[in-house]
Amino acid sequence: MKRVLIIDDDIALTQVLKINLDETGNYESRIVNVSSNAMAAAREFKPDIILLDVVMPGLDGGDISAALKQDPVLSKVPVLIITALVSNDETGENAVISSGDQVMIAKPIRLEVLTKAIEDRMAGVL
Amino acid sequence: MIPSTILTDTTTELQKVLQILCVEDNDGDFLLLREAFKDSDLDSRPILHRATSLAEAVAKLLADDAKVNFDIVLLDLNLPDSSGLETFSRIREAAPTTPVSILSGISDRNMAVSLVQSGAQDYLPKDSLSADLVIRSILFAMERQRNRTEMEEMNNRLQKASEELKTAQMQLIQAEKLDSLGRLAAGVAHEVKNPLATIQMGLDYFQRKEDLIGETGLLIISNMQEAVTRAERIINGMLDYSRDQNLLLKESSINAIIRHALALMQHEITRTKVLVIEELQEPIPSIRADSGKLVQVVINLVMNAIQSMSANGSSDRSVTVRTFWDRLPNMERDEGLRQWSQLRVRDPVVVVEILDQGGGVSEDKLSRLFDPFYTTKPTGEGTGLGLSVARNIVNLHHGYLELKNVENPRGLRVRMVLKAWGDPEGWLPSPESRNLTQPVTLKPNKL
Structure with a gap:
């Protein structure tokens, strides 16, 4: 079971996302809706992958991403940025757009596309 | 009101021999006119050419070899091959800038007067010709x-200036509109796509629960799925629409953009004899940009640099166009503008630096340079829109423009800072980039 940390301020989305991921039987996920709690939750939960929203009140995805890079342990955890700021026609067929070491996936997203991206990201393919 | 100098000028002109085309079929009238010139007290007698028909007159006026440049046409309206208004119009057509004075008999006096009102310069009554009258009339x-030619030229210039201003205004309005349209579209898209994501995830859940929701439920789910897909397509279309009009972002090379811009300006650079020095760092991280728009910006900035030096009358001065990359050391955050593409501390950035030696801009003017319609150039040379449009374009790229006076030699340094596309991990920034220390504020520009 892979541990997925979901950092997103959209409560409805994270709830349904967690149910979907957990029901696959492959993942155990935890939700963080308040981004200032994200780092503590990440240190405690020790995720195998982090799903990160960008536009959030307070600390945003960019801040969290920078903080994760500063952390000796968490900097090694792959991050998948899930954002409505890019759209599927930009991301191309695999629904993924990457800039440097950042990998972004567009909202809204189909579960099967997301789980494939999660697996690819953890395998280092993305 | 005629200033006195004009008569003096014209007299000088008369001294270099007036060439007069007299279009007159009546021998008697022509002889009378010739007598009148003989009596004149001009230093050198005008040369009188004669045409006896409209066809001959037009041929003389249009003669290719142009041996004679007629200073004036004295025109009888009633010729064997033409009469009245027709005669005048045809002569005007053949020589639009040559003054025409109508030779009028008693019978066509009214016509002559009305022609003076509609384009002929004067009329001469044939029945009372005298040397004085003829010369003065001419x-x-x-x-x-x-005066008429001058007025027309002035009018043309005015019209051109007004058209330029209109174009510039349109550019500004367009840039502003695109900017706000783009922001609006991006904002709406973002806010709608988040709830859509929730619905999508919900649908994915129920699609797996066929046994729970039954056939009808599945049909509803599939309709809902279609609705989500359609909503997303509409939003992406809206984003495309605003994006297409404002920026066509592609992975681009800043050095290629600069070389392209300089190539387009080659003529201007050669004409002004300004040396343009390229110091383009290679390799340099790529940027995500609308290269066509950035070419416009670079042309604009380099043109300003060149013009600042010609305004100073300086020769053998140069403009340096430099590129390098660095990581942003210091940034003021703007809470209102959150985007993944926004610049942050430690972000790799690509910098274009344009340095002139034009003496710089006084500090009080410096802060106003981005204001629309503000210009330091002489009247008629600058619309005052270039920099504000340039800044709009750079802002749309989530970058910024920065102006600074520099010394040794004194001039203005313009920096365009753009986010690098991809992280140049392991690359060393060039030595030039070490002074990227000024905090900058990324605020939406107020127009």
């Missing part, structure tokens, strides 16, 4: 024509 006719 001088005035020529003067009127000159």
Whole structure:
């Protein structure tokens, strides 16, 4: 079971996302809706992958991403940025757009596309 | 009101021999006119050319070899091959800038007067010709024509200036509109796509629960799925629409953009004899940009640099166009503008630096340079829109423009800072980039 940390301020989305991921039987996920709690939750939960929203009140995805890079342990955890700021026609067929070491996936997203991206990201393919 | 100098000028002109085309079929009238010139007290007698028909007159006026440049046409309206208004119109057509004075008999006096109102410079009553009258009439006719030409030129210039201003205004409005349209579209898209994501995830859940929701439920789910897909397509279309009009972002090379811009300016660079020094760092991280728009910006900035030096009358000065990359050391955050593409501390950035030696800009003017319609150039040379449009374009790229006076030699340094596309991990920034220390504020520009 892979541990997925979901950092997103959209409560409805994270709830349904967690149910979907957990029901696959492959993942155990935890939700963080308040981004200032994200780092503590990440240190405690020790995720195998982090799903990160960008536009959030307070600390945003960019801040969290920078903080994760500063952390000796968490900097090694792959991050998948899930954002409505890019759209599927930009991301191309695999629904993924990457800039440097950042990998972004567009909202809204189909579960099967997301789980494939999660697996690819953890395998280092993305 | 005719200034006195005009008559003096025209007299000088008369001294270099007036060439007069007299279009007159009646021998008697022509002889009378010739007598009148003989009596004149001009230093050198005008040369009188004669045409006896409209066809001959037009041929003389249009003669290719142009041996004679007629200073004035004295025109009888009633010719064997033409009469009245027709005669005048045809002569005007053949020589639009040559003054025409109508030779009128008693019978066509009214016509002559009305022609003067509609373009002829003067009329001469054939029945009372005198040397004085003829000469004076010719001088005035020529003067009127000159004024008329000047006025037309002035009018053309005015019209051109007004058109330029209109274009510039349109550019500004367009840039502003695109900017706000783009922001609006991006904002709406973002806010709608988040709830859509929730619905999508919900649908994915129920699609797996066929046994729970039954056939009807599945049908509803599939309709809902279609609705989500359609909503997303509409939003992406809206984003495309605003994006297409404002920026066509592609992975681009800043050095290629600069070389392209400089190539387009080659003529201007050669004409102004300004040396343009390229110091383009290679390799340099790529940027995500609308290269066509950035070419416009670079042309604009380099043109300003060149013009700042020609305004100073300076020769053998140069403009340096430099590129390098660095990581942003210091940034003021703007809470209102959150985007993944926004610049942050430690972000790799690509910098274009344009340095002139034009003496710089006083500090009080410096802060106003981005204001629309503000210009330091002489009247007629700058619309005052270039920099504000340039800044709009750079802002749309989530970058910023920065102006600074520099010394040794004194001039203005313009920096365009753009986010690098991809992280140049392991690359060393160039030595030039070490002074990227000024905090900058990324605020939406107020227009």
